[in-house]
Amino acid sequence: MxxxxxxxxxxxxAGTIILLMRRDHLHAKHGLxxxxxxxxxxxxxxxxxxxDSVAGRLGVAYPPALALTISIALLVIKILLMDIxxxxxxxxxxxxxxxxxMLETDLLEGQQKEAKPPAS
Amino acid sequence: xxxxxxxxxxxxxxxxIPAFNEEAVVGQVVAAIRECVAYPVIVIDDASTDATRDxxxxxxxxxxxxxxxxxxxxxxxxxxxxxxxxxxxxxxTMDADGQHEPRWLTALLAPxxxxxxxxxxxxxTERGSTMRRIAWVLMxxxxxxxxxxxxxGFRAYNRAALVTLSQWQATLLDYQDIGVLLLLxxxxxxxxxxxxxxxxxxxxxxxxxxxxxxxxxxxxHTLLLGFTKRPMRTSNGSDPNSGEASQ
Numbered sequence: 001m002x003x004x005x006x007x008x009x010x011x012x013x014a015g016t017i018i019l020l021m022r023r024d025h026l027h028a029k030h031g032l033x034x035x036x037x038x039x040x041x042x043x044x045x046x047x048x049x050x051x052d053s054v055a056g057r058l059g060v061a062y063p064p065a066l067a068l069t070i071s072i073a074l075l076v077i078k079i080l081l082m083d084i085x086x087x088x089x090x091x092x093x094x095x096x097x098x099x100x101x102m103l104e105t106d107l108l109e110g111q112q113k114e115a116k117p118p119a120s
Numbered sequence: 121x122x123x124x125x126x127x128x129x130x131x132x133x134x135x136x137i138p139a140f141n142e143e144a145v146v147g148q149v150v151a152a153i154r155e156c157v158a159y160p161v162i163v164i165d166d167a168s169t170d171a172t173r174d175x176x177x178x179x180x181x182x183x184x185x186x187x188x189x190x191x192x193x194x195x196x197x198x199x200x201x202x203x204x205x206x207x208x209x210x211x212x213t214m215d216a217d218g219q220h221e222p223r224w225l226t227a228l229l230a231p232x233x234x235x236x237x238x239x240x241x242x243x244x245t246e247r248g249s250t251m252r253r254i255a256w257v258l259m260x261x262x263x264x265x266x267x268x269x270x271x272x273g274f275r276a277y278n279r280a281a282l283v284t285l286s287q288w289q290a291t292l293l294d295y296q297d298i299g300v301l302l303l304l305x306x307x308x309x310x311x312x313x314x315x316x317x318x319x320x321x322x323x324x325x326x327x328x329x330x331x332x333x334x335x336x337x338x339x340x341h342t343l344l345l346g347f348t349k350r351p352m353r354t355s356n357g358s359d360p361n362s363g364e365a366s367q
Contacts, residue, residue, distance in 0.1 A: 091291045094190055098198040101164070101186040102205065109182070 002064075007045025014038035037074070131209035133159045133229070138195035138273075139216035140166040143175050146216045150179035153214070156222035162202065163216070164195040172216075192273065193296040200277070201286045212276045213296075217321045219247075220274040224316040228276045237312035238281045239304055241267060242274030244318040255339060263298050263346030265305075268313045271297045281309055298342050302349040 017034045020026040026034075044051055044067055055063035135153055139146050150161050163176035167189040177183045184198055196213055203211050210232060214220040224242055231237045245256075245268055252271070259270050273296055277285065284290070284307045285300065293299035304311060 087292065091288055094194055094291050095288065097186055097188045097190060098194070098201055101184045101198055102202045104187075105182065105184045105202065 003045045003048040005045065007042050010038045010041025010043070010045055013041060033078070131233070132207060133210045133212065134199075134203050134206075134208045135159050135161045135212045135214060135225070136196060136199035136203070137161065137163045137176075137181070137214050137216045138166055138192045138199065139163050139168065139172050139176065140189065140192075140195075141168045141170045141172060142216040143168070143170040143172045145218045146172050147175040147179040149214070149216055149218050150176055150181045153222045153225070154180055157225050159212070159225075162199050164199045166190060166192070166195040191294060193293055193300070194291070196273075196296055197285060197290055200282050204279075204282055204286055208282075209279045210276060211282060213273055215273050219318045219321050221317065221319060224274070224314075227316065228274065228314050231312050231314065232276050232278045236310075238278050238309040239311045240276040240314045241269060241272050241311065242316040242318075243267075243269040243272060243313040244274075244316055245269055247318050251335060255335070255342075258339065259298050259342055259346055262343045262350065263302055264350045265298065265301055265346075267301065267311060270301060274316065274318070280307075284309065293345075295338070295342065298346045299349065302346065302351070305351060306349070 014035055017026065017031050017038060021028060021031045048063075051063045051067055055061075055066045058066065060066045135157075137146070137149065142149075146163065150163065153159075153161050161181040162184060163172075163181040164184045165173040165176065165186060167186050173183050173185055184202055186195060186198060190198070199213075200211060210229065212225055212228060214222075220242065228240050228242050231240050256270060259265070260267070263270075281304055284304060290300065290303055293303070301311060
């Protein structure tokens with residue numbers, strides 16, 4: 001039963017990702033990552049014997065524990081990648097804010113110089 | 121365009137003041153500086169919600185209005201980028217709360233003009249509260265910096281330091297203390313302490329040292345930064361920067 005539930009969750013996530021991409025709520029490069037996750041979910045649910053086989057080869061007595069461990073590791077990597085991307089975006093945003101401030105100053109000073117009457 | 125025959129060879133110097141909601145004192149601070157020295161004063165308004173911008177302008181400063189709040193270091197870096205864009209060779213940074221006395225500006229500039237250092241820090245260890253003194257000891261021990269007052273915002277920078285601190289690596293920093301100093305040292309720039317006196321804050325409160333929770337967050341952030349950016353020792357165990365930083 002749990003295998004079917006996992007498969008259904010995977011297929012629902014895949015469907016949601018496709019819908020979000022169709023409605024332009026999700027960038028294609030992020031959608032690809034999540035589609036792969038959804039496929040892995042659905043695969044683990046539809047073909048549980050594959051997970052059992054891998055767990056047996058690795059010496060893991062309880063196959064779902066392997067699935068959970070791999071899932072947590074992938075989530076940690078994903079969150080780390082998101083923070084790296086966020087740091088990069090914060091830097092770009094801050095420099096953009098700085099640039100806007102500098103340009104506004106230049107613009108106002110230029111306007112003030114133009115507004116001053118020429119020295120006679 | 122300047123010609124070689126008529127060019128003024130004296131360095132162009134600007135004074136940078138990051139300010140956030142400092143309407144009570146920023147006008148007096150700008151006026152006091154203009155009485156002491158003739159350098160242009162540039163106030164970087166860190167998205168204040170009061171009249172800081174207008175008062176600074178009325179006092180004779182050039183004002184850079186930031187459309188969003190970047191913090192004291194982000195505002196200071198804006199001023200540095202602006203100074204470089206406008207051909208300045210050196211900048212002095214001061215707080216907008218009236219703690220830094222303009223009469224020390226010349227003393228702060230002197231070691232840079234003499235070529236003895238790239239960055240001068242106005243040091244006043246007497247000003248430290250117990251909380252601040254503990255912070256200094258922890259910061260210095262984790263970062264390996266040999267400077268006295270690592271949190272002082274009363275500083276002078278030459279052009280090489282300005283170029284270094286205008287880069288994106290410096291934009292990643294949240295505060296002007298450990299991270300900025302370690303970045304300068306990593307680029308081989310010399311940093312020197314200059315003893316000054318400072319007044320009590322005339323208005324407002326420190327953005328860091330006002331609550332224990334904020335101090336804990338600031339300290340953990342800064343100590344981790346100091347530890348991760350700490351310069352590597354040379355093979356003979358010596359610190360390549362220790363000699364020049366302890367002057």
